[in-house]
Amino acid sequence: MNCVDLRRMRRVGEELTRQVTALGLLREELCQAEEKIKYMAYVDETRQTFAQSREAMDENIRVLTAMAAVLREAAVQYHRTEEKIADRYNLDTVAYPDTQFGVSRITGMEAYKPLMPF
Numbered sequence: 001m002n003c004v005d006l007r008r009m010r011r012v013g014e015e016l017t018r019q020v021t022a023l024g025l026l027r028e029e030l031c032q033a034e035e036k037i038k039y040m041a042y043v044d045e046t047r048q049t050f051a052q053s054r055e056a057m058d059e060n061i062r063v064l065t066a067m068a069a070v071l072r073e074a075a076v077q078y079h080r081t082e083e084k085i086a087d088r089y090n091l092d093t094v095a096y097p098d099t100q101f102g103v104s105r106i107t108g109m110e111a112y113k114p115l116m117p118f
Contacts, residue, residue, distance in 0.1 A: 006078055013071035020064045027057045 034050045037043045109116075 004078060006075060009071055009075050009078075013068050013075065016064050016068035016071065020061055020068065023057055023061050023064070027054060027061065030054055030057065 030050060030053055
């Protein structure tokens with residue numbers, strides 16, 4: 001049996017979006033550091049490391065953004081499906097009868113009265 005936890009799916013999508021934002025901020029800081037050392041001498045290895053880090057961050061941001069988008073779309077589709085099912089079977093409009101408590105109308109039980117605990 002397949003089971004989908006829609007709330008968890010939304011939470012994971014939101015968490016991925018937060019991670020993308022954090023990576024974007026780190027990438028911006030990396031670009032600023034890269035710009036600062038751009039014309040310095042003897043930092044070729046550092047520039048190369050910064051460039052590799054930036055490329056890796058770009059790839060991670062792209063993947064996490066795609067994952068978040070897929071989770072958002074899946075949540076939207078799941079919600080639409082639930083609405084269609086509810087509309088088709090009128091699940092939101094079915095009025096269930098209220099339970100009414102009153103005096104019992106059952107007769108002919110006088111002979112069994114000693115067996116009844118109430």
